[in-house]
Amino acid sequence: MDLKAYLQERSTLVEQALQDLMPAKEVYPPQIHEAMHYSVFAGGKRLRPILCLAAAEAIDKDYKPLLPVACALEMIHTYSLIHDDLPVMDDDDYRRGKLTNHKVYGEGMAVLAGDALLTYAFEILAGYGQKYEKQAVAWQVLREIAVAAGTEGMIGGQVVDLESAGKELADKELLTYIHTHKTGALFCVSLRAGALLAGANPEELACLTLYAEKFGLAFQITDDLLDVVGDQKKLGKPIGSDTKMNKLTYPALYGIEKSRELVQEAVEEAVAALAKLSGETKPLEFLLRYLLEREF
Amino acid sequence: MDLKAYLQERSTLVEQALQDLMPAKEVYPPQIHEAMHYSVFAGGKRLRPILCLAAAEAIDKDYKPLLPVACALEMIHTYSLIHDDLPVMDDDDYRRGKLTNHKVYGEGMAVLAGDALLTYAFEILAGYGQKYEKQAVAWQVLREIAVAAGTEGMIGGQVVDLESAGKELADKELLTYIHTHKTGALFCVSLRAGALLAGANPEELACLTLYAEKFGLAFQITDDLLDVVGDQKKLGKPIGSDTKMNKLTYPALYGIEKSRELVQEAVEEAVAALAKLSGETKPLEFLLRYLLEREF
Numbered sequence: 001m002d003l004k005a006y007l008q009e010r011s012t013l014v015e016q017a018l019q020d021l022m023p024a025k026e027v028y029p030p031q032i033h034e035a036m037h038y039s040v041f042a043g044g045k046r047l048r049p050i051l052c053l054a055a056a057e058a059i060d061k062d063y064k065p066l067l068p069v070a071c072a073l074e075m076i077h078t079y080s081l082i083h084d085d086l087p088v089m090d091d092d093d094y095r096r097g098k099l100t101n102h103k104v105y106g107e108g109m110a111v112l113a114g115d116a117l118l119t120y121a122f123e124i125l126a127g128y129g130q131k132y133e134k135q136a137v138a139w140q141v142l143r144e145i146a147v148a149a150g151t152e153g154m155i156g157g158q159v160v161d162l163e164s165a166g167k168e169l170a171d172k173e174l175l176t177y178i179h180t181h182k183t184g185a186l187f188c189v190s191l192r193a194g195a196l197l198a199g200a201n202p203e204e205l206a207c208l209t210l211y212a213e214k215f216g217l218a219f220q221i222t223d224d225l226l227d228v229v230g231d232q233k234k235l236g237k238p239i240g241s242d243t244k245m246n247k248l249t250y251p252a253l254y255g256i257e258k259s260r261e262l263v264q265e266a267v268e269e270a271v272a273a274l275a276k277l278s279g280e281t282k283p284l285e286f287l288l289r290y291l292l293e294r295e296f
Numbered sequence: 297m298d299l300k301a302y303l304q305e306r307s308t309l310v311e312q313a314l315q316d317l318m319p320a321k322e323v324y325p326p327q328i329h330e331a332m333h334y335s336v337f338a339g340g341k342r343l344r345p346i347l348c349l350a351a352a353e354a355i356d357k358d359y360k361p362l363l364p365v366a367c368a369l370e371m372i373h374t375y376s377l378i379h380d381d382l383p384v385m386d387d388d389d390y391r392r393g394k395l396t397n398h399k400v401y402g403e404g405m406a407v408l409a410g411d412a413l414l415t416y417a418f419e420i421l422a423g424y425g426q427k428y429e430k431q432a433v434a435w436q437v438l439r440e441i442a443v444a445a446g447t448e449g450m451i452g453g454q455v456v457d458l459e460s461a462g463k464e465l466a467d468k469e470l471l472t473y474i475h476t477h478k479t480g481a482l483f484c485v486s487l488r489a490g491a492l493l494a495g496a497n498p499e500e501l502a503c504l505t506l507y508a509e510k511f512g513l514a515f516q517i518t519d520d521l522l523d524v525v526g527d528q529k530k531l532g533k534p535i536g537s538d539t540k541m542n543k544l545t546y547p548a549l550y551g552i553e554k555s556r557e558l559v560q561e562a563v564e565e566a567v568a569a570l571a572k573l574s575g576e577t578k579p580l581e582f583l584l585r586y587l588l589e590r591e592f
Binding site: 111114120136147156 | 319325407408410411414418419422426431432456
């Protein structure tokens, strides 16, 4: 199986699970359920759920039972995008080439749709935990997801990002903080959740956590590079929208060549982290190749 | 002990537990933790946590171990107020006589502070569930809280409220839907969580659920009445702000006298629901008297 076929197969699987899990659009009150569907099915790559499933596979466990958890992670990711795109935050009109949630449903509904997806993710996780055999592990996963999504994780990153907009672009520590928190924390917990629920031992968990950190870093740098050198069609948002806003980015701080080297380095460290795992690590390797083959 | 002393004692207890549980204001990034503190400690009555504790007492159980769950409910309530007050929602500048969160910290930060409180509530619940002896009950409570806060509960009520603003004021079913969902669902789950974690049997749970429904109804009508006949100082927001916005209210639909009768009726039904409980039901009776003694 090649990279493209792999990503296609997994994202179709996640897509179907999301269709099965999400409340139907027609459920009263329909406005909110439509708004939730709009962003959940707006063409996301499903990277976080795919990482979660791939982590279970790398521990040599069937990944299919993890689909509800994988979907909950995608819902949390989607909620964060809806809120980030709001005019009072990053003020984006387009994402993945489609109008953002608030441009279609209004800002009030977009706030509520984000709230609802976050809340629904925990409802899904509770339903999953209720039936999962190792109760302590299920609680740990739920708690780690809440921490990763909170002020010590994703929200913390967004806060610092919001506060740094328009300020000096010279602080490497700040850039690292923003990215390890805003995007890194959710990547990391996606892999850890998959690993924990697959019964990973502490050593395996440590390997996958390291992989996750390197994956997150490489993802963010390629994202920044795409914004500088990509074209609007590929990314679905105006080129240079981050630099326009005077945001901290890797190319702005390190230059394009050095940024590319940093991606390469992170990918190599991630590959090395997989060496000690006994299960099928090809999917996790595929996902690194995906990062390198994003066009920039 | 009289009503005032009782409410004082319980809210002090909740206040202290919230101080212990909330991340310190100084934790990085401090902006978000300050914004969270601002609204959590903005003088709320702590009704939902107090109801949660009182439910445990009515089952004849020590209520103190339930404090983290009670606090998580208050955090969810606070998040909903922060988001409801946003300009893109109800657009309120004041609440309880103080500036609303977005007036102090800006709209972007207010969105994030709400998100963070919701997320943190689930982190607290996960930590609590992890240690609670009856695992199935803990999962049920977490799941019920997520459902009550979601689109079939609180968010659903807010969506319909938002959509009905400025429309015809003649729909009693719509009014009932909004209030049983926007405020009723969280009251209800506060009592149910307290009852379930205290080990209530199905009959006790049914009694407390009925009490909760009647309490929620009486609360909402008195809230509407206060808005019509109260004074600005007591409520901390401009008089008539809901009617000004052309919102559905009980006095608008039923008139003031009939609304008062409906409160009385709901309170009597709530008292009747307590009859079958074996524990200390005085606190739950106190809370009904609190509703009746709110000045209107």
